[in-house]
Amino acid sequence: MTKIFNPISRRRFVAGAVGTGAAVAAPAVLTGARAAGEFKMATFLALSGPASLFGPTQTACAKLAIDQINAGGGIGGRKVTVIPADGGATPAEAAKAAIRLMLRDKVDLVLGSHNSAVREAIVAALKGRVPYVYTPLYEGGECNPNVYVTADTPQQQVQPSISWLAKTLGAKTYYLIGNDYVWPHKTNEQAKKYIAAAGGKVVGEEYLPLGAPNKFEDAVTRIKAKKPDLVVITLVGGDNVNFNRTFAGFGLDKSIKRVSYLLEELTLFGIGAENSAGLYSAMSYFVNEKSEANTKFKAGFAKAFAPKPPPLSMLGADVYSGVYCAKALVEKAGGANDAGKLMAAANNLQYRTATGTAVMTNRHVVKDMYLAECKGTSFNIVESFKAVAHGQTCS
Amino acid sequence: MDPILTINILNVVYEVSTLAVVVLGLAVVFGLLGVMNLAHGEFVMIGAYCAFFIQAQNLPFLAAIPLALLVCGFLGLVVERLLVRPLYARPFDTLLATWGLSMLLREAVEAVYGRGFRSVATPLTGSVDVLGADYPSYRLLLTVVSIALVAGLVWWFVRSATGRRIRAVVNNRELAGSVGIPVTALARNTFVFGCCLAALAGVMLAPLLPVNPTLGLDFILKSFFVLVVGGLGSLVGLISGAGVIGGVESVVSAFLDRTYGYTTVLIIAILFLWLRPNGLFPRT
Amino acid sequence: MxxxxxxxxxxxxxxxxxxxxxxxxxxxxxxxxxxxxxxxxxxxxxxxxxxxxxxxxxxxxxxxxxxxxxxxxxxxxxxxxxxxxxxxxxxxxxxxxxxxxxxxxxxxxxxxxxxxxxxxxxxxxxxxxxxxxxxxxxxxxxxxxxxxxxxxxxxxxxxxxxxxxxxxxxxxxxxxxxxxxxxxxxxxxxxxxxxxxxxxxxxxxxxxxxxxxxxxxxxxxxxxxxxxxxxxxxxxFLLSADLVIWAAVGGRATLYGPAVGAVLIGILTADLRDEISYWEVILAAIFIVVVLYFRQGLMGFVEPPVERLWRRRAKRTLDGPARPAASGDTGFALDGVRVRMGSVRILEGLDLAIDRHGIYCLIGPNGAGKTSCFNAMTGELPVRSGQIRIFGHARTGTAADLLSRIGVGRKFQAPSLFPDLTVAENFNIGLWGGRARLRDLVRMRSHGWSSAILREAQSRFPFLAEEDRRAGDLSHGQRQILELVMVLIAEPRLLLLDEPSAGLSQTETQEVIEAIRWVGGRLNACTVIVEHDMTFVRELADRIFVLHQGRLLASGTVAEIQADERVRAVYVGASA
Known part of the structure; x- marks a missing residue:
């Protein structure tokens, strides 16, 4: 992109605004100018929409990580300030916000935890001009320049869990249900591969619109008619809560097992203890994972937000790790301006996470994965899978 | 009977009866005042948020009912005085004003509670055996209560003195006024009553819905479609309209999925609006 | 310009x-x-x-x-x-x-x-x-x-x-x-x-x-x-709603209003949404207030005065194109026409035929079906059975706009015109109807059309020359005359006038009578008038038709009708 006009000074801007309509421009004056030398990090977290129940934990974890980093001198010596944006907005709104953050607020880095539709919109808006760290689990395949993914991939989530469930529960028939967007579709694509590999059969597959007030009685009735051994759930947030409640409400939990690929403590709390029998979850973090690093992370979290800490879950812990990934990345590359240097620095990048340290390869992360069974409103880890490959080939 | 068929039938009955409760308030107000209250759905939404609020305070679920009636009744009173009464002679402006009101209420709730989905725990868990099929107890209770509510109101409307007065005003406003029926008070009470009915529906449905600020939009459209299909002004029309809209959505959703169900409802509504705007049972 | x-x-x-x-x-x-x-x-x-x-x-x-x-x-x-x-x-x-x-x-x-x-x-x-x-x-x-x-x-x-x-x-x-x-x-x-x-x-x-x-x-x-x-x-839905709000707040009836609303409110919203949590509540309230009290919106305060400064009315310099030449017979015929509304019988086999130009009056007691007869002829009431022929062609249920284009003009009982338009604009709608082609409707010079009838009317009724007045500001009698002239300048060959003298003063009535006579002669038209005022009828009518209970009771000259026992019985019965 060529710059035709120089960035304008604040004074000239005000003069221009008075001439052209002060009401339009005034708010920009209030938010536009920021002290130089700060490291400006934009965060797209779920402030609204179906995933907004994750918002508080994400915001709190981002704050914890940034406060820790600022206490230790910031990123490359620059104090970190956060400019929040809504990752729960529609893709088009998120893209407009990304443009605003890039052009008006001139942020150094964008960090996001939101769905893939929004990610694609933000990637398209940023066009690689600003580094972008993406933290929540996703469908894989994001290799655009200057994008760094710390998320779980289907290869990490689905493969080990399906083979374990097929073997341990003896599941033969599967029913797939998810929201109608890219993550469930791609995840189920992988799932079908592993189900076939395990000798299973898919007896039904359906998708419901994302962000609509969905009802699930017909889907549950269809599942009841098909009698699968295992239901593979890729519904998000509120939909996941309502589906599982309806599922158990219709008494299906007595005979049919479920595995959800976006099920952490908050969603489980919403589903409720009476609706969680026979429900599994496969992810890289559960709050009651017992490593020393996690215990320390949880203690720090509880202390920072005492006396009433917000709930903690994987989607928050991922954001925490993502912020540390951003710090390590920028410091290793010697700044956030050069996409080439950043991408070179990302290879074999070591950074701190909630549960220890992680290593980035191909701008993705090799992880330990866990499979947990719900017991009431908490998770009981039934199996751990060490250093599972992410299966991505970004250069 | 095949338990899946039983469940599907119960689902249809549930859909139709709960929809009828929501539409009832809208229809009574429209029948009496000639006012299409486009903010009716928002009263359902506020009712649902009352249930959420009560549960967040760890109070018993039933406490939400008086709260919702109080909040929506008071709102209805204010709205009737400020927006509806001055505009009786300008029906199109009422439509616009209540549409503006619906935005106002939606945005106000959003400003307080945010755009996110809230969940309300079901006050009655577990399932009941109906002809060999497991059916959620609360859903079944809600269906029964809805049917009882609609039947009771229809009975009251036909038999009580107030019901007769309302029908008199619907037939001829001037004449009703001249024989000493207090038309203004009756209109106000009816509007408030319609709002309260919406609020009650909101409380009852809250545990089965993702409670969010845009919830009302879905209800007002479906309710409007029910009135369009059924015809404006008769109870038979209302119930048959709810049957067509709720039934079609539920049956198509059972065979295909929700998206097709919703799309079919929209197409039916458009066809009716275009070809038969007075509905199946037009007011004579 | x-x-x-x-x-x-x-x-x-x-x-x-x-x-x-x-x-x-x-x-x-x-x-x-x-x-x-x-x-x-x-x-x-x-x-x-x-x-x-x-x-x-x-x-x-x-x-x-x-x-x-x-x-x-x-x-x-x-x-x-x-x-x-x-x-x-x-x-x-x-x-x-x-x-x-x-x-x-x-x-x-x-x-x-x-x-x-x-x-x-x-x-x-x-x-x-x-x-x-x-x-x-x-x-x-x-x-x-x-x-x-x-x-x-x-x-x-x-x-x-x-x-x-x-x-x-x-x-x-x-x-x-x-x-x-x-x-x-x-x-x-x-x-x-x-x-x-x-x-x-x-x-x-x-x-x-x-x-x-x-x-x-x-x-x-x-x-x-x-x-x-x-x-x-x-x-x-949300964008649809936003577009409506922007247009309303900006000023839906003004030129710049919708655009100003979109840019101003849209950008304010994008910026303030995050900073003022109640912004959208405020916006909704503004919308309600605008809908109820300030229909002209923001630009309504700015634009109309500015527009008035440089508005100039085109001078009427050239006559518009002539109406298409007349074809077919003169007059009309109703043949056994029946009209019902629910269970009420309105026309019960009405037979009525006029095949020569002249001035005819339709009289009868209230509810005899006089206005309904007009409504049936102009397609406003559905005809159950029977046939209507106009200028020799079958026209049962033909839409009013087509009838107007072939030369049927109708004046309503209560003046029906465009109150918020100027007198000039009211005339122009009458002049353009049936004359203007699509391209005339986008040409400014069509504002300058005139016609001999319009000039004559303006000299007979001087208030009609004040063309910049708002039609709604005229007195009732003036509005009656304005509507009549609007109908006349379309140069119809069949004129249906519903009580043209209602609410007029004595002098005005006399002027209207003369105008109708003049136009009828000039256009060679067949004029049918529904009228209660017997002075008016006596002075104008070549022939009278008496309707009773949806049927034709009698017809004849003024003298013949006055002598008719049946007619007298009906009027006595009706007034008893």
């Missing part, structure tokens, strides 16, 4: 300099809201001019955005884009025109129904866009849409949007001042009179709706390459 062009030129210059003053981000933001502003202008046309409210305008915006996005993706850098992008903008216009024709067909009170149909359609469009994954990309939308060839910068895109908005504003300014605009405002005030002046109202409204579809289409077609992303929300 010169001042109008100067005005526009100043605006264009200001818009051209803007990005240099405000920088890249605001250029980008303004560019986006300019596109919404174009769509909002369409709502201004429908709601502010022609008087019907579309609640689903985003459907057209979204459709154009998808079409344009798909074209750009599949024909990147191809010359075909020169055809495909304009087609993407026009396609929603065609769709809107088609929807308009279907919905407005044969229905006068389409207001709320029309609004709700468009609302339902936009929800349907959202459903399709959200679930048709193969074509629209579903929830994720169309991604990575290439920009317009040759444009790379946010500032470039600003100029594209600004030029598009400017061109649309100039076009709309022209149409608003042209006869077409007068016709639209006439439709919003009195559809019936427009039809009886010979215009097919459903086509006029469908055309306005089609035009609003094109405007939304232009916005949408440019949105895709500007934002590089098209998602289902673009067809959705």
């Amino acid at each position: 010169a001042s109008f062009l100067g005005h526009s030129a100043a605006l264009v210059a200001a818009l051209a300099l803007l990005p240099q003053l405000v920088g890249e981000f605001w250029a980008y933001t303004l560019a986006l809201y300019f596109l919404y502003a174009i769509a909002s202008l369409g709502i201004g046309l429908c709601w502010g001019q022609a008087g019907f409210l579309p609640l689903g305008q985003a459907m057209f915006f979204g459709l154009a955005a998808y079409l344009s996005g798909l074209s750009l993706i599949h024909f990147k850098d191809s010359w075909l884009l020169l055809l495909l992008l304009p087609a993407a903008a026009l396609a929603p216009g065609l769709l809107a025109y088609g929807i308009g024709l279907l919905v407005f067909r044969g229905r006068t009170l389409s207001g709320p129904f029309f609004a709700m149909i468009t609302l339902a359609l936009t929800l349907l469009a959202f459903q399709i866009a959200n679930s048709w994954n193969d074509v629209t990309g579903g929830f994720n939308g169309l991604k990575n849409i290439p920009g317009l060839p040759g444009l790379s910068d946010f500032t470039d895109l600003y100029y594209v949007s600004a030029v598009a908005l400017g061109v649309c504003l100039i076009g709309i300014a022209w149409l608003r001042r042209a006869p077409a605009g007068v016709l639209w405002r006439a439709v919003s005030q009195n559809e019936q009179r427009v039809r009886f002046c010979g215009f097919a109202v459903q086509n006029v409204k469908a055309a306005v709706f089609g035009l609003s579809g094109v405007l939304a289409g232009i916005g949408g077609a440019l949105y895709a390459p500007q934002q590089n992303l098209v998602t289902p929300q673009l067809c959705g």
Whole structure:
């Protein structure tokens, strides 16, 4: 992109605004100018929409990580300030916000935890001009320049869990249900591969619109008619809560097992203890994972937000790790301006996470994965899978 | 009977009866005042948020009912005085004003509670055996209560003195006024009553819905479609309209999925609006 | 026109300099809201001019955005884009025109129904866009849409949007001042009179709706390459609602109002949404207040006074084209016509025939079916059985606008005209009806049409020469005369006048009588008058027809009727 006009000074801007309509421009004056030398990090977290129940934990974890980093001198010596944006907005709104953050607020880095539709919109808006760290689990395949993914991939989530469930529960028939967007579709694509590999059969597959007030009685009735051994759930947030409640409400939990690929403590709390029998979850973090690093992370979290800490879950812990990934990345590359240097620095990048340290390869992360069974409103880890490959080939 | 068929039938009955409760308030107000209250759905939404609020305070679920009636009744009173009464002679402006009101209420709730989905725990868990099929107890209770509510109101409307007065005003406003029926008070009470009915529906449905600020939009459209299909002004029309809209959505959703169900409802509504705007049972 | 062009030129210059003053981000933001502003202008046309409210305008915006996005993706850098992008903008216009024709067909009170149909359609469009994954990309939308060839910068895109908005504003300014605009405002005030002046109202409204579809289409077609992303929300309810709010708050009836509303409110909202949590509540309250008390919106305070400064009425310098030559017989015939409303019998086999020019009076007690006879003849009441022939052709149930074009004029009992238009504009609707071709409706010089009858009428009734007065400000008698003249200047060969002397003073009545006699002779017309005033009847009527209980009771000269026992019995019976 060529710059035709120089960035304008604040004074000239005000003069221009008075001439052209002060009401339009005034708010920009209030938010536009920021002290130089700060490291400006934009965060797209779920402030609204179906995933907004994750918002508080994400915001709190981002704050914890940034406060820790600022206490230790910031990123490359620059104090970190956060400019929040809504990752729960529609893709088009998120893209407009990304443009605003890039052009008006001139942020150094964008960090996001939101769905893939929004990610694609933000990637398209940023066009690689600003580094972008993406933290929540996703469908894989994001290799655009200057994008760094710390998320779980289907290869990490689905493969080990399906083979374990097929073997341990003896599941033969599967029913797939998810929201109608890219993550469930791609995840189920992988799932079908592993189900076939395990000798299973898919007896039904359906998708419901994302962000609509969905009802699930017909889907549950269809599942009841098909009698699968295992239901593979890729519904998000509120939909996941309502589906599982309806599922158990219709008494299906007595005979049919479920595995959800976006099920952490908050969603489980919403589903409720009476609706969680026979429900599994496969992810890289559960709050009651017992490593020393996690215990320390949880203690720090509880202390920072005492006396009433917000709930903690994987989607928050991922954001925490993502912020540390951003710090390590920028410091290793010697700044956030050069996409080439950043991408070179990302290879074999070591950074701190909630549960220890992680290593980035191909701008993705090799992880330990866990499979947990719900017991009431908490998770009981039934199996751990060490250093599972992410299966991505970004250069 | 095949338990899946039983469940599907119960689902249809549930859909139709709960929809009828929501539409009832809208229809009574429209029948009496000639006012299409486009903010009716928002009263359902506020009712649902009352249930959420009560549960967040760890109070018993039933406490939400008086709260919702109080909040929506008071709102209805204010709205009737400020927006509806001055505009009786300008029906199109009422439509616009209540549409503006619906935005106002939606945005106000959003400003307080945010755009996110809230969940309300079901006050009655577990399932009941109906002809060999497991059916959620609360859903079944809600269906029964809805049917009882609609039947009771229809009975009251036909038999009580107030019901007769309302029908008199619907037939001829001037004449009703001249024989000493207090038309203004009756209109106000009816509007408030319609709002309260919406609020009650909101409380009852809250545990089965993702409670969010845009919830009302879905209800007002479906309710409007029910009135369009059924015809404006008769109870038979209302119930048959709810049957067509709720039934079609539920049956198509059972065979295909929700998206097709919703799309079919929209197409039916458009066809009716275009070809038969007075509905199946037009007011004579 | 010169001042109008100067005005526009100043605006264009200001818009051209803007990005240099405000920088890249605001250029980008303004560019986006300019596109919404174009769509909002369409709502201004429908709601502010022609008087019907579309609640689903985003459907057209979204459709154009998808079409344009798909074209750009599949024909990147191809010359075909020169055809495909304009087609993407026009396609929603065609769709809107088609929807308009279907919905407005044969229905006068389409207001709320029309609004709700468009609302339902936009929800349907959202459903399709959200679930048709193969074509629209579903929830994720169309991604990575290439920009317009040759444009790379946010500032470039600003100029594209600004030029598009400017061109649309100039076009709309022209149409608003042209006869077409007068016709639209006439439709919003009195559809019936427009039809009886010979215009097919459903086509006029469908055309306005089609035009609003094109405007939304232009916005949408440019949105895709500007934002590089098209998602289902673009067809959705919320954008539709926003467009209506912007048009209302900005001023739906003004030229700039909808655009000012879109840019000002839109940008304020984008910026304040996060800073003032109750902003959208405030906005909704503003909308309610505007709807109830300030229908003219923000620009309503600014624009009309400015417009008044440089408004000049065209002088009536040339006679409009002549009416098509008369064909067919003189007069009409009703043959056993029956009309019922529910269980009420209105016409019970009415036989009535007139085959010579002259002045005829239709009398009878209240409820005899006099006005209903007119209503049946002009297609306002459904005829159950029997036949109506006009000028020798079968015309049972023929629409009023066609009847007017073939030479049937009708004046209503209560004056039916366009109260918010000037006297000049009222005359013009009468003059254009049946004479103006489509191209005359977009030419300014059609405002200057005149006719011999109009000149004669203005000399008989001097108040009619004060053409800048608002028709609604005239006295009742003056309005009666204005409507009569509107009917007369269409030069009908069959004149149906419903109590033309009601509410007139003695002198006025006398003048009206003379005018009717003069016009009847001059046009060689067959004039039928429903009248109660027997002085009036005695003075004018060549022949009298007496109706009773939906049938013809008697006919004859004044003397014959006065001598008729049956007629006397009916009148005595009726007054007893």
